[in-house]
Amino acid sequence: MKVPALNVPRLRRRRVADLPGVTAVARVDRRTKTLTKRLRPGEIALIDHVDLDRVSAEALVACGASVVVNIAASISGRYPNLGPQILIDAGVTLVDNATPELFDKVRDGQVLRVHEGAVHLDDEVAGKGEPLTAESVGAAMAEARAGLSEQIEAFVTNTLEYVRRERDLLIDGVGVPDIRTSMEGRHVLVVVRGYHYKEDIATLRPYIREFRPVLIGVDGGADALMEAGYLPDVIVGDFDSVSERALCCGAELVVHAYRDGRAPGLERVHRLGQEAVVFPATGTSEDIAMLLADDKGASLIVAVGTHGTLVEFLDKGRSGMASTFLTRLRVGGKLVDAKGVSRLYRSRISIGSLLLLVATALVTVSVVLWFSPMGKVWLNGLRDAWNGFIFWLVGLFS
The missing domain is CATH 1.20.890 (cAMP-dependent Protein Kinase, Chain A)
Structure with a gap:
């Protein structure tokens, strides 16, 4: 007897569901932070991310990824990066060093099946990788720690190079633009969508309510503030990971530009009909946010989601993180981590x-x-x- 055509998709879904492994829709992007904007719970993430860092891994877990297929080495051995361990601990299947051609074969939104490192597309094996386990990740992390001294030497070299290039900015504040937002004598809260930013903002609610600090969102940190119910006063960054809603919320915009004056984010700002101040600097966007607050007379700078330890600097996987280390030395007298504020501060009038x-x-x-x-x-x-x-x-x- 011939099966009616309307029942074929149902039978096919039932047959696919019976196959071993994880079958789900795939989201494809070489930039992990761009992919997480589209990723939905249960889907498969196909990425190209060498030394998967902690922030990216936490974002993948928060989105509910069931499988992460990485065509690069999630742990290259250069330093003990934290991302793979976070995925494994969260129960996410991690396939490492997958076939590079997967990016050519798989389109965003297609259904994949991943089983024992093999990536199946339309009943055919489109590529293969190495499934990572808690044991293999632990062994790779141990090897990476053995070579940590080389990374520290490279970090120091990059630090000295940054001092040479940006000594005028670091020492005298030369190049910091004028802005209309007043920070003189006020507390400033700098929010980066980094480590545990949601928990930190939640614990700081009594502090924000009482002291009314100037709120600076660094790229996606502006969206983090808005998700928590606050409107940022200033948004700083290259604007590649901040929403249009945030850019049009009325905050003053400061575009992070290269030293030669090129500012890729400025085009997006003008396309939205907004105006922005350009801040050319070599460091990261969180660096220039802190330097801006310090130069404009902030009495205290409270940092949320930023990098504060050597492991976090290395985990970011960028040589430019040396600038973050020096920026903290520059503004260290008035810089406080959000976790320190939540531990030391208590509302003056309790319930x-x-x-x-x-x-x-x-x-x-x-x-x-x-x-x-x-x-x-x-x-x-x-x-x-x-x-x-x-x-x-x-x-x-x-």
């Missing part, structure tokens, strides 16, 4: 204190009314008024 104050006031008023002559007169008047109200209420129904 418990308010309840105790109300209870004390009620007890005091009750004692005065009960023992003073005027209080007794007031209580008698109150009793007469209550009796009169009851008499009037009964009269309505009699």
